[in-house]
Each structure stands twice: as structure tokens, then as C-alpha cells.
Amino acid sequence: MITWYLVYRIIVDDIIFYPPIYQFLIIPGLIAALLVALFIIWFERKAAAFVQMRYGPREIAPRIGGAIQLVADLTRYALQEIIIPETVDVLPYILSPIIMIILALLPLEAVPLTSIRTYFPIPPDYSLLIAVALSTLSPLFVVLMSWASNNKFAVVGGIRESFIITAYELIAVLGFLSAAAMTQSFNIVNIVNIQMSGKWLGLLNPIALLAVFIAVLMSTSGFPFEIPDSESELVAGPYTEYTGLLYGLNMGGGYIKRWVFSILIALVFLGGWAPYKPVPGIITGYFIPSLIVSIKALIVMAIMSFLRSVYGRYRVDQALGIAWEILIPLTLAAFGLGLAEAYFGII
Amino acid sequence: MESSTSGSVVPHLPGMEVSELSKNTYEVYIGPAHPGSGHMRIIVEVDGDIMVRVDPDIGFVHRTMEKLAEGRDWIKNIPLFERMAILDACNITLPYVEAVEKLLGTEPPERARYLRTLLCEINRIASHLYGMGIFGVFLGHSTLYMWAFGDREVFIDLAEQMSGARLTHSYPVFGGVRRDIPDDFPEGARKATRYMRNRLNEYAKIFLNNPNIRSRLENVGVMSKNLATELGIVGPNLRASGVRYDVRLNEPYEAYGELEFEIPVFEEGDSLARAWARVEEIRQSLNIIDKVVDWLEKHPRENFMHEKFWKTAPKLYKDVYTGQIDYAGKYRVKLMPLFASLKVPPGKAFARVEAGRGEMVYYVESDGKDVPYRVRVVSPSFRNVIAFKYLMPGHRLMDLPAIYGSFDYFPPEWDR
């Protein structure tokens, strides 16, 4: 009996709820991200359909409004033949989507999702800095992908991707750092604890929140903001030569990046697990706070998805102009605002 | 025979244009199988992100319509020419019918003229909405795409009630039209126009006044008055450059001379002005529809076919028109058997109308046989396509869809 109990404890504590594994694979990692993708893609289609005089996905499961449409789509992608063109550079061509997905999930390893010490995946002292730094890695592989594809459209798309990423990741990083300036800490646990009293940083510093929001919207290339793979002149940009599951990975990559950033936004600006105070215990101390954060992040993503039906695509130079001429001064202003608020002790 | 392409010697084959690329440019082929090109190819040479040479390459959907027309009876050419732009079917075939009517010496009666005008305006709205929808999706604005196509359905439905077909109406025939409007048509048409007026304001809010879209369109692809006239641009694109030219204004045909409406002329000549010109034209077309429907309601249902054809009609034809035969429908104008073997007196005729995309010109020559000797078609898209070559260079590659879409592309029309 005792041995079985020990096995159970080992499986639960040391494998499933072992923080690095839990966060990478379960919440908010791979499984949660998949569920979120399932929901968000459905929501995006439905919201767009509502605005656009349509029904959206419906036929797969009419009772629940076609919610499992993505499963059908994924099955299709998975069963499709993966065609590897002769002209591509095979190894980077195949590896880069896979590495991109893994790297896109990596920042989740760095964010603590509870204030209980035993459930930190890594020591949280510089977790904000590390998470933001890790989030800038995966776009490199989009550029690699475009180069390996050896296609004109892909190369143009890759160049655009690198332009956009440089500009907008900088804004995202600066925006997150203005939160660090306000709280004088890179520790996400500290940042969330400060917001426990209801003073969410997003409310104290809405400029930073707005800047980060726009930066995430642009840098993760969701539908109307997909300047690197804008369909009307670049077919599918860096992903032009991809088929089947590899293409599906690329499509999922954008959503995962967005999801990671949304988690960061929820933690830093929207109070993390705020109204709830984690108490020791796996469920109450780890599962519930991580769920609260996920739901907040989901709402952020839903708002981003809704914007798809209102806006069109910016031109690449305009997008860069907005970044360098408007948003970066705005983010610096947000940074100053944060400093000022910290100085006058509003926080 | 010199066959190597190395060095400066470039082989010249007849009908083939070979040009050398400079070292630091990059050639992108947009089309013919490209999500953003339609049935054409645009060869773009980019220097960095700036287009330096743009070469619209047309001809991918050429169907030899003019030649085909020479082997077909006069009336059979109407459904053929419709295939140039089925979404603008009445406008496209009307000048052909008018030209043949000139040769035959028949004038359509008054009611037929109003009915033709009505369907032409319905077609114009549907065609503009189609163009705007494509324009929207080119700019990544999927909502406008869906809205425009959804609202186009309203007008297609109106056209279907009038003519019995959604797109290929084949509505005007020599000497008249093929049907009269059904009884409940005026009511539906008025509701549709009122609805569309509201919708146009919403289009402006979500698309044309949306800062995102405005920044894409403003000062992009500016076509000056001089350039537009030099290139022979037609239609709303010309009027967006400030030129006051519209066939409905300069040479009123059908019932346009008796109707009061405005022709919107914009001065900027950029993509935004072209989009606005379409919106304003839709608004005017709605006014015209209202007026024509009023007129049709006030006037008795007679005179829809030329006397010459109608006076030989047996009683059955009148029964069909008044709906006496239960399976045959109502208000259908029967074609005379003589249409099948119509011989048109020798002569030359020329007719033009203002179609959705611009001036549509037909030149018809007959040598007295039952098939035309020559039919020459000049379609508006064909005249507009040259603008790409002059407007696009100097812009960024991402402006290509913004300019292309603003011209309301329709390759099947310019290829014929």
C-alpha cells in the first residue's frame, strides 16, 4: 500500500507537478496552449463570423457551435503529405518549425505562477527579465525558415519578419520593464504581490499596457497584422514552401507566441492570480492560481482576436514608423510614468 | 543562330520581350497562380522594398470572344458577351444590343428603356460592391470583404426577381427587354435601397475612415488628371482623378437623359479617392433605382417591346405576359421566332455605355447576313490595366494590392 502511495506521490509531485514539467507541458504550457488554441481559433472565427454576417464553423458539431473544428483541421494537416521541395535546405527547413515551437514555449519555464516557494520552476528573482529574453528567441527561426525555403516570397517575408520583430519586441521588452521600474523588482512574484491590493499595474500605467498590447499584436502576426506573410502579395511569406504538419506547426507558432505574451501581460499588468491568495497544497497553491492566470490571459487573447474583424493590414514601413516614431516614445513615457509613480510612492 | 544568353547578346524571338535585370534588383512574379493576382501576372522588379518596374502581363483568360462572335447568330452573342463580366452582365451587353438596334433601326420603347436603366444600376451597385470586397481582402480587411459580398446578395436578389437569373441575366434583347418587373418588386427595391444607404455609412466607418485603412490608401497611387487622360483611363478611376467624364453625362443613353442624378468627381486621384468614388456612385445608383421604380410604378405596363416585333405576336404571347398560363409565370415577354434567324441590314454601328468599371464600347459591323461581320469590344478594365505600369513604380511592394484593388480589377473582362 505504502509503495503504491509513494509511486503516486512521485508521479504527482515529482513528475506532473514538478514545476518545470508542469509549466512546460500542462498549464500554461503545451496542453493548455493547445486547448487555448482550440478555443481561441474557434472564438476568432466565430467573432469574425458574427461581425461578418456569417455563422462561422458549425458543421463539425452544430450543438456546440462547431467548437471542435480545429480538431478536424489538425487531423487534416496531420494526414497531409509533407512535400519537401528539392531546392530547400533540408535540415534547417525541417528543424526550424519544430525548434521555433519549442522556443516559443520556453518563456513559460521562467514565469512563476504562484507565490508558494516550492512551486517555482526556477528561482524567480529575475524571472521577468529571463522570460522576456527567452521570448525573443523563436522569431530567429522564422527568419531561418525563410532562408532555408529558398523562395523569393519567403525571403521577402523573412526580411519583413526581422524588421517587425526588431521594432516590436523592443517595445514589448521596454513595456514590461516599465513594470519593473514601477515595482523596483524583476521578480514576478513580487510584482504580483504588489498588485494584490487591487492596484493593477495596467490601471496605474495604462500607456505601458497599451504599448505592450499593440506590440504583441504586431510581433506575433495574427491575421490582419501578418505583415510578414501577407497573403495578397507574398502568398504565405516565410511559410510559402511548407505543407502538412510543418505548416500547421508554423500556424500554431504564432498562437503560442501570443499566448506566452498574454500570460506575461496577465501576470505583470493584470494582477496575475490577484484576487486569490495561494495557500499551500498542490491544488490550492499551484493549480488554481495557474488557472486564474490562464483565464486572464485568455481574455487578453480574445480581445486581440476580435480586432481581426475591425482592422486591416498596415504597410511594413508604416508599421515600422508607428513603432519607432510613436510607440517607442510612448513606451519611454510609460517608463517615466512608472518611475514617477514609484518615486511618489503611489504603488 | 545565336542561342546563348550569356554576355550582352540577348536572343530576340518574335513576340517575345527579353529584358535584362540590373544587379541589385529582384524580380517577383505575382501571378497567375497567386492569391492576390487574379487571372493575370504582374512582373515586379523590386529594389529593396521599392518597386522599380511593373509589367502587367495579361492574356491568361483570353477566350477569343470577338472571333467567336463572328460565327454566331446575332442574338446568341448576347449570352456570349455576358461572360466577359458576369457580375456586370446588363451593362456589358447593353451597348451590343444598342448597336444592333441602330442597325435594325428600332428604338426600344420607353418602358423598356427604364427597365434597362434599372437593371444597369442594380448591376453597377453589385459590381462596385464586388470590387470593394476584393479591395478589402487585399488590404487584409476581411470584414469589408464579407460585408460587401453579403450586401451584394441583396442586389443580386433584386436582379433575380427582375430577370430570373442571378448573374447572367441576358436581359436586354433587340427592341426591348425580356421581362417586366414583378408586382412586389417596387416595395422590395425601396427597402433594399434604404438598407444600403445605411450600410454605406457603416462601410465608411469600418473601412474608409478607419485610420489603419486610410493610412494605407491616402496618397498611394496618385494619378494626376494629365496622366489619367493620357493613359485613357475610364470609369470611376478617371473620375477619382478629377476628370468629368461619364458616358451617362456626355452622351446619355437609355433613360439617363431623363433622370436627375449626380456624377461624383473626386480631385485627389489616390487610392482612397477611387474607393470613395465607388461609394458615392453606389449612393447615386440607389437614388436612380428609387426614381426609376417610381416611374415604373406610375406608368402602365405596356410598351416593353418594340412594335415591329410585338404586332405580329399571337394571342398566346399576351396571355403569357399577363400570367394567364399558370406554369409559365407572369410578365414574361416572349421572343419572336424571327429572333432566331435575324438578319441585320448591312452597316456599321457604334455604341457605348458606362459600365461598372468604366466606358464599354462596341463597334458592330454587319454585311447583311445572320451573323455579324465584325464585333469589336473595348472593355474598361483593358483600358485601366495600363495604369499599373505607371502608378506602381516608386511605391513599396505592399502598395501593390492597395493600387491593384483600388482599380477594381477584373481580368476576365480585360482579356475577353
Next chain:
Amino acid sequence: MPAKVALKRNPKKNPLGRVFVGNIGALAIGLKYFLDPNRITLLYPHEYIKLRQGYRGFIVLIQDKCISCSSCARICPARAMKMLSVKVFDKRLKKEMVKKFPVINYNRCIFCGYCVDVCPTEALYHVPYHDLVYMNMQDMILSLEDFQKEPENVSAKEGIPVRYVFDEKRGLVKIKQEEEKKEISQPVEQTKQQESTKQQTNNPEPKSVNKGGVNQ
């Protein structure tokens, strides 16, 4: 009163107002339709449009009325209609004789309706539906027998009929046939409404129901 020119300019707004007013206007419209969607989609196999009489759908021949004048075959712009010589028993002359009757090839037909309009005796008519499936190209060339039957309306087997009516607020509004019937069964002005709907849905009586559907 001919047309007159109206000079216009792109609407101008000051830059700050444009950013705020424009964005908020766009978002508000988006939100309005998100909360109150205006759907016009036809859920096709589950619903189908009951088209009004006068729609140019499939064509049916009434052989008794045909006088073999060949006008329909001559005017057909797609050469879809051909005359076929068959032996028939002429009732008036009381003897067997060879007569020509039209048959149609739906591979070619473009549904222009010229043949129906030109027929001097109304021997041809349109049925108001157009969605049929043929198993192969050969089946689309109808025999004289098939040409006289109304093709089976396959979408009516699966879907429920709807009708689109115009509306000021919503453009086109879908009305299910059952709801329509309910409206009619209300006692107010019952007869009048019934009459009007009767006219709209006034289909030609099916001459013979094609049990086996399309020739297989």
C-alpha cells in the same frame, strides 16, 4: 434633366480626431455587429431557398404542346438543345409518323431561357430550382422521356424551404416556410394572404414524380 457633376473631396479630419474618432467608430461598429449579428448565410443542405416562379431553372418539355418547329434548337446559344426524330402516333391524323422533338444536354446549357421564351406554344417551362446532381456526364444528356419529367428537387428532400425577403434594417431576412404558414393561419385577413402566397409559391403541378430520381 440630365446628370450633373458633383465635385467632391476625400473627407478630411484633423489628425488627432482621425486617430481617435476613426478607431472608436470602427471598433463600435465591429462591436455592434458582434453583439447583434446580422446573418444572411443559408445553411445550404439543411435549408434551401424556395425560389419564386419565374426563376430560370431546369427546363421541362410538354410534348403534347410541341409543334416541332425547332425554334428552340435554333435559338439556343450554347447548342444545348437538339431536335430528335422519333416515331409517334399522331392523334389528329390517326397514324404513325416521324416527328422531331427537342432534347437537352445539360452539359452545355447555360440557362439563358431563350428556348423557353421563343417557343411559340409554351411547350417548355422552367422549374424554379437549379441544384441537381448527376452521377456522370452521360446522364446530363436527357432522353425525350426524361425531358418531359420535372427533375427531382434533391435539396427539398433534405432541407427545409426558406425564403429571403427584403428588410430595411437587415437587408435580406430569411423566413422559414413553416413560420410563414403560421403567420398565414392567423385569422386576420386570412383569405387575402393565402391568395397572395398562393401566387408566389404557385408551382406548376408536377406532371409525374420521378421516383428513381436521376437516371442511374
